[in-house]
Amino acid sequence: MEVLYFCNAKIKAFKKFNRNSRCTIFDTRMRSINLFKKIFVMAILLCTFLSLLFWSDLGILNFTSLAVKTIPVKNKLCYVSMNDERIQMNNKTDLKMIYYITPTYPRPEQIPELTRLSHTLMHVPRIHWVIADDQPTCSEVVKNVLRKSGIPFTHIASPKPFHYRSNNFPRGVANRRAALDWIRHNVREGILYFGDDDNTIDLELFEEMRLTKKVSMFPVGLIGGYGVSSPIIKDGKVAGFFDSWPGSRTFPVDMAGFAVNIEYLTSTASMPYIAGHEEDKFLVSLGLKIEDIEPLADNCTKILVWHTRTVKFKKPTLKIKLDKITGETYKNFADLIKETSKLGMATIDSTSGTKPLITYDRKTYESLTDIL
Incomplete structure (x- = not known):
């Protein structure tokens, strides 16, 4: 009986210790979470305050009236x-x-x-x-x-x-x-x-x-x-x-x-x-x-x-590798492509866009070297 009583006492003590330990861990975690929340809120407030100061310097906000303003433009x-x-x-x-x-x-x-x-x-x-x-x-x-x-x-x-x-x-x-x-x-x-x-x-x-x-x-x-x-x-x-x-x-x-x-x-x-x-x-x-x-x-x-208006032209992107059409043989065509891009009538990209075709004698070709 004494042995049984001793064992029961040990079990109760262990459960109490385990329960207290869990409570301590839980309390520690809650304190950490609350501290994190406070730090997070303070960080948000600080960032907001700094942003307002920055916008004020740019002229977007006027603290006297809190009215939205446009950024001054430098012509x-x-x-x-x-x-x-x-x-x-x-x-x-x-x-x-x-x-x-x-x-x-x-x-x-x-x-x-x-x-x-x-x-x-x-x-x-x-x-x-x-x-x-x-x-x-x-x-x-x-x-x-x-x-x-x-x-x-x-x-x-x-x-x-x-x-x-x-x-x-x-x-x-x-x-x-x-x-x-x-x-x-x-x-x-x-x-x-x-x-x-x-x-x-x-x-x-x-x-x-x-x-x-x-x-x-x-x-x-x-x-x-x-x-x-x-x-x-x-x-x-x-x-x-x-x-x-x-x-x-x-x-x-x-x-x-x-x-x-x-x-x-x-x-x-x-x-x-x-x-x-x-x-x-x-x-x-x-x-x-x-x-x-x-x-x-x-x-x-x-x-x-x-008040005439020109129909809007959708600017295309052409997949052309200009470095591949250099040299005297293709110089005129390369200059034309560069001029088209310079005047804003097309975007030239070496990796993406529409792949243009070359037409000659009612046939289409992907490369200038096929016809020139």
């Missing part, structure tokens, strides 16, 4: 040429200089659009072309278009603010603002006109807009649901507007539908980042009154500018 003046190198153009006149502001952005159609527009502007005397390109660096291909035209020009790299990079609106505002800033600091007189790179414009309109005293307006074709956007004229004065999207705007007009005398460009003139209201808010910021508007294009009965 880059790429090149300015005041020389008119068009031999056939006689610029020895008293005509007012037209400052033709063109916002643009990199895409496969960019260079064809600018090339086409340049061949219109090459026929216009006393014009200075201001191109503001939506990218952070100066584009060589854009500069080449400007130089080949022979037109006096200003080339600006004006990237869209970071806040608007997630979508494509509002379009061209950063570019136009950059161009306006350059004009304010460098120009005292002349005519300001916003012309997109895909617009089509009659040469007659340039001669008419030079007569602008404050703000002139005229119809724009191929725009909106009415096919045209224009002021309505009564007794030689603007009596209203014909536009398919009124949008609660004071001046419901298209960007290509007005010109401004630079002497009337006040210090308060600005263009907001509000999609659809860029034109209206800009004209309102000038202090413009409806009775001040000067109708052109035969009292707004002629359409001399059109």
Whole structure:
């Protein structure tokens, strides 16, 4: 009996010890978990605080109002040429200089659009072309278009603010603002006109807009649901507007539908980042009154500018190993492929993409060596 009692006592003691040990281990684990939670929460709070400080330095957050802001954009003046190198153009006149502001952005159609527009502007005397390109660096291909035209020009790299990079609106505002800033600091007189790179414009309109005293307006074709956007004229004065999207705007007009005398460009003139209201808010910021508007294009009965648009081209990726087509035998073809890539019309990749075929005598080949 004593032995049995002793054994039972040992078993009870062991169970008690084992239970106490498990409790101790459990308590230790719980304390470790709680400590980890506290450290984790503190780390999250610290990271959040540091992020807010970092964003504040960038200008994204303003701690005084906690309002979201856009990151300040640094525009880059790429090149300015005041020389008119068009031999056939006689610029020895008293005509007012037209400052033709063109916002643009990199895409496969960019260079064809600018090339086409340049061949219109090459026929216009006393014009200075201001191109503001939506990218952070100066584009060589854009500069080449400007130089080949022979037109006096200003080339600006004006990237869209970071806040608007997630979508494509509002379009061209950063570019136009950059161009306006350059004009304010460098120009005292002349005519300001916003012309997109895909617009089509009659040469007659340039001669008419030079007569602008404050703000002139005229119809724009191929725009909106009415096919045209224009002021309505009564007794030689603007009596209203014909536009398919009124949008609660004071001046419901298209960007290509007005010109401004630079002497009337006040210090308060600005263009907001509000999609659809860029034109209206800009004209309102000038202090413009409806009775001040000067109708052109035969009292707004002629359409001399059109908001044409080029069909979007889906940029392909071609699987081509350029190092395999070097040498004099394939030099011309290699140069063509490089030019296509340079102008942004195709991406050349040695490892992925569409594998192009060569056609000769109604047959297709995968390699140039098969036919050359």
